[in-house]
Amino acid sequence: MKVLDGENEYGMKIPHIFLTNGGGKTEEERCQDLSRQLQREIKPGQFICGHTPMREMADKYNTVLVIGGEGEKCRLVAEGYGFKDVVTPGDIIKHNAATTPFRKLTPEELANSRERNFDDVVIDAVFVFADSRDWAGDIQIMLDVAMSKQGRLGTRSETFDEGPPFYFSHNDVVWSAAHEHVRLGMGALRRMFETTFRDLTDGKGKLHTHAFGKPQVSTFEFAERLMQSWRSTEHGISGPPQTVYFVGDTPESDIQGTNAINQVADNDWYSILVKTGVYQDGTEPAHKPRATVDTVLDAVHHGIQREMRKKVVSSLKRDVLGQSECGGAETNPTIADDDMLVSV
Amino acid sequence: MKVLDGENEYGMKIPHIFLTNGGGKTEEERCQDLSRQLQREIKPGQFICGHTPMREMADKYNTVLVIGGEGEKCRLVAEGYGFKDVVTPGDIIKHNAATTPFRKLTPEELANSRERNFDDVVIDAVFVFADSRDWAGDIQIMLDVAMSKQGRLGTRSETFDEGPPFYFSHNDVVWSAAHEHVRLGMGALRRMFETTFRDLTDGKGKLHTHAFGKPQVSTFEFAERLMQSWRSTEHGISGPPQTVYFVGDTPESDIQGTNAINQVADNDWYSILVKTGVYQDGTEPAHKPRATVDTVLDAVHHGIQREMRKKVVSSLKRDVLGQSECGGAETNPTIADDDMLVSV
Structure with missing residues (x-):
């Protein structure tokens, strides 16, 4: 340097x-x-x-679901970018614990997650800011939103093409970490989400996914x-x-x-x-x-x-x-x- | 009744x-x-x-990796079935924390997981006993084993067709739980594992997967x-x-x-x-x-x-x-x- x-x-x-x-x-x-x-x-x-270019989209969407990262950090990043209304998977699980049958929020997560009634919430876009710490739960929630009528949790679209857009901060299937072999990254999560969406909608649904990053x-x-x-x-x-x-x-x-x-x-x-x-x-x-x-x-x-x-x-x-x-x-x-x- | x-x-x-x-x-x-x-x-x-029929296989394999379930329960089930040497993902992460970059064992998991040197361990078969509580980590470890030379962690096969067999206790992609919509199950995990294996081995590898259950x-x-x-x-x-x-x-x-x-x-x-x-x-x-x-x-x-x-x-x-x-x-x-x- x-x-x-x-x-x-x-x-x-x-x-x-x-x-x-x-x-x-x-x-x-x-x-x-x-x-x-x-x-x-x-x-x-x-x-x-990875997520820096997302800050240019803060004006475009009102309520966004932000996935990944440690604890509340990605919510803070998104709010710092100017996003007006930021939802996390924790907020959704706090509202309805049956969302993720095998995952319970820790006391800390429960305290940080925000209480709200999702009946009236429309999720305008989903941003995967960083690597998910709970693939099963996050993919489940992403699928619920993708299969919804225009981003309303709890609803199911008949055509499965009404979901909001999904943005990934990068696409890397594997990355080089401290382990001697490459480790799975966000691209693998995206692939899982897309494959399962196709399975669950019999190939009829349509996703709107985009990636930032190299x-x-x-x-x-x-x-x-x-x-x-x-x-x-x-x-x-x-x-x-x-x-x-x-x-x-x-x-x-x-x-x-x-x-x-x-x-x-x-x-x-x-x-x-x-x-x-x-x-x-x-x-x-x-x-x-x-x-x-x-x-x-x-x-x-x-x-x-x-x-x-x-x-x-x-x-x-x-x-x-x-x-x-x-x-x-x-x-x-x-x-x-x-x-x-x-x-x- | x-x-x-x-x-x-x-x-x-x-x-x-x-x-x-x-x-x-x-x-x-x-x-x-x-x-x-x-x-x-x-x-x-x-x-x-789901896993009851697995007990008929306890004599067939010496060292087995057991995935899923809460805490140590599935190890105990497997040992109860007569499996002689039962490894869990926790044992592997305890041996090398870099295995799962985004997941650290809790103090309880660290205490329960067994210390061993995996250099000499040959995993003869992998049994997914119950729903994974850590998809990212479990899929990563399953891939490491599937891509290994004859079940030796840390090795990589050149042909990717030397991995041990994988048994899933069932195949259900979704199941009916307390949530108003069906939730993702073990079949989705299996699909993810198989899809990612194909991606990482450019379609050249060969998996040996089997399912029990209905x-x-x-x-x-x-x-x-x-x-x-x-x-x-x-x-x-x-x-x-x-x-x-x-x-x-x-x-x-x-x-x-x-x-x-x-x-x-x-x-x-x-x-x-x-x-x-x-x-x-x-x-x-x-x-x-x-x-x-x-x-x-x-x-x-x-x-x-x-x-x-x-x-x-x-x-x-x-x-x-x-x-x-x-x-x-x-x-x-x-x-x-x-x-x-x-x-x-």
């Missing part, structure tokens, strides 16, 4: 932001964790977690917006970078997403795979990175060397051959670093 | 046993619960729950064996009944299973659907019962009336027309009652 901050042989300061599929806490809290891990200050303005292009577009504002406020640079280096450890989210936005973006998104995470050495990733290196530090050096070579070639062309480049000058490439540094 | 015990207009005592897909406790405990509910004594000798014919065959011994010890009747009346509330398990065993059994299995459970009035069940009635009492009367009519017809034929019937005389038809009386 010091290298990005200018401690490199060229004295270059390289704007960089962090993009993780993790979540379940406020961006402030996540940045405090990350700052402690990296032993330097990471600010919320340069940090995107590799969704919308998340990379959100990152581009955040990056621009970070470059402007922190580095005083206006206009987009010519090249964005994206360093990631997961071909299916990091590399796939970078390659996808590269197809549609005006600037060049350059994917670098590091070998420290989900990727297994010797395998051929389905999504091919532009470069593969051992560590994040190697990735940073790779980017810097590539930029310097481009500068040299460009100045040779200009000074020796008399050619001039079209487009904006490449100053301060931006490196968006990845969540493998943000393990939770 | 009193009607079955002889309080009917003909003074007939009708042998009957109970068959439920529920479980998670010993048969003795379940019978105590049921006796309290029905206010008469139900004995383990006339009671089959509508599996093997469970009805087990019921027939138990019924014979119950008729013999309790009623002093030798030989099988000519007609078995099966009263159930779920077309997919009760009626399907009864109709299926009727295809292969020597005697007549007569399916009666009652409207008090999963079945919704006005719908056409995929598996058609021989009779549909409102309540269990109606079902009992239906059976008695049918037997009496048969007796009258038979005596008319003998006395008036001089015909005689082939086969054993129909005395004491057996009514196997259903789990709707055993709601847990």
Whole structure:
């Protein structure tokens, strides 16, 4: 990280932001964790977690059901994003304990959950903010809402296509954690929910599900917006970078997403795979990175060397051959670093 | 129930046993619960729950992983069945807490779980005894075992077809509980496990999964064996009944299973659907019962009336027309009652 901050042989300061599929806490809290891990200050303005792009939807929906995370944290995150009326599975179980026959709320959960009569409640959208701590209960409640008439708990649609939209903060079926083998993630929960919905409605129902997070292009577009504002406020640079280096450890989210936005973006998104995470050495990733290196530090050096070579070639062309480049000058490439540094 | 015990207009005592897909406790405990509910004594000798037929497999496997149920209860049930070495998910999490990143054992679970080194442990079979209280953790552990080399935790098979067999005590995707709508059951967990296994192994892996419980014919065959011994010890009747009346509330398990065993059994299995459970009035069940009635009492009367009519017809034929019937005389038809009386 010091290298990005200018401690490199060229004295270059390289704007960089962090993009993780993790979540379940406020961006402030996540940045405090990350700052402690990296032993330097990471600010919320340069940090995107799985659910960060959801804050742009706070105006769109009135009552939302928020799933996942520890205790009440995700309700607080959603309220911090400006969502006006936030329901949790705990509120629903407190109202009707028969909802989850094998799960009883702990005294703490019972105290935190809010008492309300769900007869009049219309759930406008469901947001899975972070990994569920109770798959059976959460999937049951998600199915109840998905099979309802327009989000009214307790009702059942005849056509099963009237449920509200479901948003997942990411799609990862597995992720790299402390265990020697990858662990199940939110993508597995989503798959379960969708499969069971299809089973229960005999394939006739229709779900409206969407995912944020990597590799969704919308998340990379959100990152581009955040990056621009970070470059402007922190580095005083206006206009987009010519090249964005994206360093990631997961071909299916990091590399796939970078390659996808590269197809549609005006600037060049350059994917670098590091070998420290989900990727297994010797395998051929389905999504091919532009470069593969051992560590994040190697990735940073790779980017810097590539930029310097481009500068040299460009100045040779200009000074020796008399050619001039079209487009904006490449100053301060931006490196968006990845969540493998943000393990939770 | 009193009607079955002889309080009917003909003074007939009708042998009957109970068959439920529920479980998670010993048969003795379940019978105590049921006796309290029905206010008469139900004995383990006339009671089959989802996992009862598993006791016939205790000799076949040495080390087994037992999933589901409350606390340590299913371990105790398995040990009571004669299984020699019973592992629980708690034992595995106690050995390596990274197994389930979002689940920590409670102090009580930590105390109950047994310390052991899983490096040398070979899991010979996995038994899902009752509904999982931690889907994410249990499915993760089931996948770890299914993807292992011959049941050694921590290993990964290259072919993903070396995992031990998985037995589920029943297959019900949904069941009728206190909630106004059906709730997810063990069949949904199984579907999730199988779907995720297919996803993670790119469809190349091979699982060995089996289910007990209704509508599996093997469970009805087990019921027939138990019924014979119950008729013999309790009623002093030798030989099988000519007609078995099966009263159930779920077309997919009760009626399907009864109709299926009727295809292969020597005697007549007569399916009666009652409207008090999963079945919704006005719908056409995929598996058609021989009779549909409102309540269990109606079902009992239906059976008695049918037997009496048969007796009258038979005596008319003998006395008036001089015909005689082939086969054993129909005395004491057996009514196997259903789990709707055993709601847990």
